[in-house]
Structures are given as C-alpha cells and as structure tokens.
Amino acid sequence: MSGTIERLLLNTGAVLFGEFRLTSGRVSHVYIDLRKVIGYPEAFRIISLELAHMVIEDVGECGNCAVVGVATGGVPWATAVALSLGLPLAYIRQPKGHGTERDLEGAEVKGVTALLIDDVATTGSSLSFGVSVLRSHGAREVIGAVIVDREQGARRSLESMGVKLLSVTTLRSILEEARRLGMISDEQLNSLAGELWGTT
Ligand SMILES: O=P(O)(O)OC[C@H]1O[C@H](OP(=O)(O)OP(=O)(O)O)[C@H](O)[C@@H]1O
Numbered sequence: 001m002s003g004t005i006e007r008l009l010l011n012t013g014a015v016l017f018g019e020f021r022l023t024s025g026r027v028s029h030v031y032i033d034l035r036k037v038i039g040y041p042e043a044f045r046i047i048s049l050e051l052a053h054m055v056i057e058d059v060g061e062c063g064n065c066a067v068v069g070v071a072t073g074g075v076p077w078a079t080a081v082a083l084s085l086g087l088p089l090a091y092i093r094q095p096k097g098h099g100t101e102r103d104l105e106g107a108e109v110k111g112v113t114a115l116l117i118d119d120v121a122t123t124g125s126s127l128s129f130g131v132s133v134l135r136s137h138g139a140r141e142v143i144g145a146v147i148v149d150r151e152q153g154a155r156r157s158l159e160s161m162g163v164k165l166l167s168v169t170t171l172r173s174i175l176e177e178a179r180r181l182g183m184i185s186d187e188q189l190n191s192l193a194g195e196l197w198g199t200t
C-alpha cells in the first residue's frame with residue numbers, strides 16, 4: 001500500500017529532525033535512523049520482506065547469489081533478507097587488526113552474484129567500499145540495495161562502478177509523507193529539499 005513503509009519509518013521514530021553530522025562529514029537537518037526499526041519486530045519484518053521482494057524481483061531466480069550486509073547498519077537487514085530468501089550471508093567490515101583480519105566475513109563470494117545491502121545510501125561511499133571488497137574477493141556481479149536512498153550521489157557513484165542501486169523508498173518520499181501527516185510544514189519541506197537537493 002502506498003505510503004506504508006514511509007509511515008512505518010515515521011511511526012517508529014526512525015526519521016529525526018535536528019542537526020546531524022553524516023559519515024561523509026556533511027551536516028544534515030534530517031537523519032534516517034534505521035537502527036531504531038529493528039527494535040520493532042513487526043516493522044522490521046514488513047520492511048525487510050519488502051527489501052527481499054524488491055531484490056528478488058530484480059534478480060529473478062538466484063541459484064548463485066549471496067546476501068552481503070555493510071557493517072554495521074546493513075547487517076540486521078541483510079540477515080533478515082538472507083533468511084527469508086534462503087541465501088548464504090556475508091558482511092563487509094573494516095578489518096579488526098587482530099584475529100583473521102578479514103574485510104569480508106561469512107559466506108565466500110567468489111563467482112557469485114552479491115546482493116549488497118545497506119540501510120541508507122547518501123554519497124554511496126560505504127556501498128562503494130563494499131563493491132571494492134566484493135570484487136577483491138572475486139564476486140562475479142554486485143547489485144546494491146538499500147531501504148532509504150537519500151538521493152545525494154550514491155546511485156551515480158555506484159553506476160560509475162557498473163553497479164545498479166535499488167531502494168525501497170527515498171528520503172523525498174518520506175518527507176512528503178511527513179508533510180501529508182502534518183509532522184512537518186510546507187516551509188520545512190521546502191527548506192529541507194533546498195538543503196538536500198537544491199530544489200523545492
Ligand atoms: O552513502 P554514505 O555517504 O556512505 O552514507 C551511508 C552510510 O552511513 C551510515 O553508516 P555509518 O557510517 O553511520 O556507520 P554504521 O552503519 O556503523 O552506523 C549508513 O549505515 C550507511 O552505511
């Protein structure tokens with residue numbers, strides 16, 4: 001149903017307004033905190049099923065696929081998708097400097113189609129790092145998928161690496177739903193749109 005995912009995100013407190021520094025160093029007046037959603041089993045289930053459906057509709061039959069999460073935010077979502085699709089699971093991490101010092105944990109990805117999952121995409125640098133790691137481990141193909149695309153460069157950045165980015169929803173759709181529900185005003189929406197995309 002149209003708006004369902006956006007409303008779940010708004011109702012679980014995953015959409016925060018204030019001043020936030022992002023992983024890229026940019027400052028934003030809206031922040032999507034998908035880490036909150038995993039504390040709500042029904043919302044977690046609905047959104048992760050939507051993510052799994054979106055991915056499988058795109059790739060079709062997936063006999064040689066693995067689901068790969070980007071640590072830390074992407075890992076719970078990748079886990080849920082791997083379990084619901086019955087696929088092997090791995091995750092990308094910054095090496096620890098001790099133990100095995102691996103940058104990829106879990107399933108081996110040599111020769112497979114890797115379904116690379118993160119919670120949010122902004123500039124795409126976290127996903128791009130994931131693509132590089134997967135290629136260094138011999139993945140045959142990579143497809144990127146997130147719950148929320150903030151539409152601030154990730155799609156283009158992945159395209160330049162030959163990787164498609166799928167998203168369940170966008171920050172713009174979430175903000176428009178927030179305005180419909182009276183959670184933000186037209187003025188706030190316009191101001192955020194100007195800051196985020198240089199548009200209203
Ligand atoms: O597209 P980007 O500009 O890379 O931004 C998006 C990334 O930022 C967040 O991770 P964060 O660095 O906060 O780490 P975390 O997942 O460990 O919370 C989020 O989970 C994405 O991985």
Ligand SMILES: O=C(O)c1cc(=O)[nH]c(=O)[nH]1
Nearest residue numbers: 022023031032033120122
């Ligand atoms: O770019 C980020 O760091 C970022 C943005 C956002 O909305 N949510 C998040 O978890 N990270």
